[in-house]
Amino acid sequence: MPDIVTTDRLAKRYREHPVVHDLDLRIPEGCVYGFLGPNGSGKSTTMKMLLGLVRPSSGEIRIGGRPMRRSTRRELLGGIGSLIETPPGYGHLTGRENMRLVQRLLGLGDGQVARAVRTVRLQDHLDKKVRAYSLGMKQRLGIAMALAREPRLLILDEPTNGLDPAGIEEIRGLLRRLAGDGVTVMVSSHLLGEIDRTATVLGILGGGRLLFQGTRAELFARSAPDVLIDTPDPAYAHSLLSGGFESRLDGTSVRLAGLDDRATAKAVAHLVGAGVDVHGVRRGERSLEDVFMDLTGGGGL
Numbered sequence: 001m002p003d004i005v006t007t008d009r010l011a012k013r014y015r016e017h018p019v020v021h022d023l024d025l026r027i028p029e030g031c032v033y034g035f036l037g038p039n040g041s042g043k044s045t046t047m048k049m050l051l052g053l054v055r056p057s058s059g060e061i062r063i064g065g066r067p068m069r070r071s072t073r074r075e076l077l078g079g080i081g082s083l084i085e086t087p088p089g090y091g092h093l094t095g096r097e098n099m100r101l102v103q104r105l106l107g108l109g110d111g112q113v114a115r116a117v118r119t120v121r122l123q124d125h126l127d128k129k130v131r132a133y134s135l136g137m138k139q140r141l142g143i144a145m146a147l148a149r150e151p152r153l154l155i156l157d158e159p160t161n162g163l164d165p166a167g168i169e170e171i172r173g174l175l176r177r178l179a180g181d182g183v184t185v186m187v188s189s190h191l192l193g194e195i196d197r198t199a200t201v202l203g204i205l206g207g208g209r210l211l212f213q214g215t216r217a218e219l220f221a222r223s224a225p226d227v228l229i230d231t232p233d234p235a236y237a238h239s240l241l242s243g244g245f246e247s248r249l250d251g252t253s254v255r256l257a258g259l260d261d262r263a264t265a266k267a268v269a270h271l272v273g274a275g276v277d278v279h280g281v282r283r284g285e286r287s288l289e290d291v292f293m294d295l296t297g298g299g300g301l
């Protein structure tokens with residue numbers, strides 16, 4: 001898949017204080033790109049630069065291969081829908097009235113508006129005033145407003161922020177449906193679990209720098225997973241290993257945290273050298289949280 005968004009050494013400094021450092025983003029067309037990072041890591045600033053709301057200090061942005069310049073900006077931004085920070089929409093108007101405003105502003109057809117509303121599953125709530133909507137419904141209305149123009153790319157800044165579990169699940173389902181329809185979605189979160197399994201490509205930001213970018217599988221491959229050693233006497237094996245390794249008992253095996261191949265060979269040799277029967281050596285599952293901790297050096301999300 002070609003990349004719909006690429007940035008080259010994209011950076012933002014406020015006065016002399018850098019908040020985003022030389023980002024080389026690569027967002028493949030048709031994916032859900034999870035843009036993850038702790039609060040203050042530069043997610044919103046980056047998204048605003050992509051949307052022409054914040055001027056980059058240096059670097060280049062390309063959308064669909066075309067550089068964003070003063071002369072191309074309007075046209076490129078016309079293909080991007082976005083939801084940044086608080087959801088838009090007038091509280092004293094109904095959902096339908098809000099959608100009609102967007103329709104007039106952008107000169108859209110009835111079909112486009114109806115499709116956007118159906119995609120976010122708000123068709124049965126259009127006659128309610130927006131101030132009576134739940135936060136999740138407001139977010140979905142904001143996404144419908146962004147979707148009505150049928151963008152190729154949707155940029156959503158923390159759309160799950162503050163939602164209850166049902167609201168989060170609704171947004172997750174929506175992101176999957178959009179990706180199924182061929183819309184590329186870039187979605188940010190400071191909470192790993194919220195877009196975790198929904199994103200097919202991840203970009204992880206820490207302190208304004210891209211710590212990782214790639215698929216979930218690539219992320220896991222990069223970090224050394226736990227090793228489980230099966231022996232008839234795991235407690236004895238644990239006592240032998242606990243001096244040199246981060247070891248603990250795990251059912252009928254010994255679990256060693258985050259070992260690369262070399263360290264695994266060393267641990268096994270140590271056990272065999274001490275006369276322990278090693279019946280099996282397996283790689284354990286790691287959670288995305290564990291992997292993220294490795295990347296950020298324990299700073300967490």
Ligand SMILES: Nc1ncnc2c1ncn2[C@@H]1O[C@H](COP(=O)(O)OP(=O)(O)O)[C@@H](O)[C@H]1O
Binds near residue numbers: 019042043045046
């Ligand atoms: N207009 C601004 N002027 C000065 N500093 C800013 C401005 N906007 C954001 N920042 C700083 O840039 C950093 C990144 O902020 P932001 O992009 O909002 O991070 P995130 O969205 O990941 O929480 C923060 O330290 C924030 O204080």
Ligand SMILES: [Mg+2]
Binds near residue numbers: 043045158
């Ligand atoms: Mg933010």
